[in-house]
Amino acid sequence: QKEVEQDPGPLSVPEGAIVSLNCTYSNSAFQYFMWYRQYSRKGPELLMYTYSSGNKEDGRFTAQVDKSSKYISLFIRDSQPSDSATYLCAMGRIQGAQKLVFGQGTRLTINP
């Protein structure tokens, strides 16, 4: 069983829709939770970062962490074609926080 599970999709939604992306994990030692966005033929870039549990909002993006369920989510409101990319969740421990474990990535397409 992988430490981090993420549905690779692909996911295709119309412009303006609310998008929900999710990851589950098995290691309760994870305390840092991140979402990276990766455009085609580019390197990943950090989109959202959360420490421990709770919600974090940044513009149209909201990240949620539910440690009791070992489940994290990324919500995109008013989705735009420019949001079309692969979204990767990533997690890190307090001890050895630099060593991130990534999900498989979900490929998202927003249709105009």
Add this chain to the structure above:
Amino acid sequence: DAGVIQSPRHEVTEMGQEVTLRCKPISGHNSLFWYRQTMMRGLELLIYFNNNVPIDDSGMPEDRFSAKMPNASFSTLKIQPSEPRDSAVYFCASSLWTGGSYNEQFFGPGTRLTVL
């Protein structure tokens, strides 16, 4: 400002050949990471350095893989001999490590390696 620089961007080689991938981290960063990305396995950490010293190489798949960081501004990942299953996109990332907690990692554009 220049981000992480990787070269070459594309590499096509034949099985058994030596491959060397190069990375220049962001100036001032003291941590460097090598990752491999494939459709099947996703993005995996191979090795990382703090202050030019290898900290964790448990992700290096085999002895055919080696990485060096001779100074703060340069690192190499070498595969010798290369095999078709090494075909992947290899990313280098760097961060400003302050000790303890998570520090954002900045990724380069990647090197797309094809081994025939």
